[in-house]
Amino acid sequence: MNIVLARQMASFAGALMILVAYAGHQMKWMDERRAAYNVLNAVGSAILAYIAFEDLGLELKMKSDPNMTINRRTGKIFLC
Numbered sequence: 001m002n003i004v005l006a007r008q009m010a011s012f013a014g015a016l017m018i019l020v021a022y023a024g025h026q027m028k029w030m031d032e033r034r035a036a037y038n039v040l041n042a043v044g045s046a047i048l049a050y051i052a053f054e055d056l057g058l059e060l061k062m063k064s065d066p067n068m069t070i071n072r073r074t075g076k077i078f079l080c
Helices: 004-028 037-056
Strands: 059-061 069-070 077-079
Touching: 004 037
Parallel strands: none
Antiparallel strands: 059 069, 069 077
């Protein structure tokens, strides 16, 4: 499976969890003090936060050569 597609599917699943919790609360199907509501919000938020913060760290410094940088998205190697 393509990594971009997997990330988009995970983002969609996280957003869907949050929306299900919100809709359930608005339609009085879920109480905000119950475990199901909080688990849906926590897991959905954790998925979205992980994907958002992972995008911030695009470059990986090599331990063996601190002057070499690998871009994780493209796989290109840069010499500083």
